[in-house]
Amino acid sequence: MFTKIDLCSMALLKIGEKPIQSWREDSAPAQLARTLFDPTVDALLATFPWRFATQNLVLTKNNDGDFIIPQNVLRVLKCEGQIMGDRINTSADTIEISAIVKTDPEHFPNYFATLVATKLAVEFCIPLLGDTNVFRMITALYESEFQSAKFIDSTTSTNQSNIDKFSLINSRF
Secondary structure (H helix, E strand, C coil), rough: CHHHHHHHHHHHCCCCCCCCCCCCCCCCCCHHHHHHHHHHHHHHCCCCCHHHHHHEEEECCCCCCCCCCCEEEEEEEEEECCCEECEEECCCCEEEEEEEEECCCHHCCCCHHHHHHHHHHHHHHHHHHCCHHHHHHHHHHHHHHHHHHHHHHHCCCCCCHHHHCCCCHHHHC
């Protein structure tokens, strides 16, 4: 179970900086953490269909007859209809979408928390250190951890009942 402060502190330690104790600190690392944490994590969540951040949502039309994509949705993975901005156009009365949603750090699995800390270290490196050698090293570490995290997430066991319902599996028997 991690907090935003924990992940930012881990990132700072990776580049040789002192950890922060609070968002309210009047320091460059704390200011960077406040500014970059949410957009960096949201972008990282949206890059891959992470199982822990994927949800199925049922949407109903609003008063204007539109389906509005909820604000906590970072990326729609699957839907019946055409996405136009923050709306989905379709003639149905209700639709189900599969989407990546914003997820709080306390719900991150360890492999993703480590990835977030390394991605933040990449983002913090040049503004705090200005050292391109450290930046290249941290970037290479991030790329390696990203591949590992995707592998771990994609090989996590699935719900067997969903596999049993898959038509191609049933047609074999």
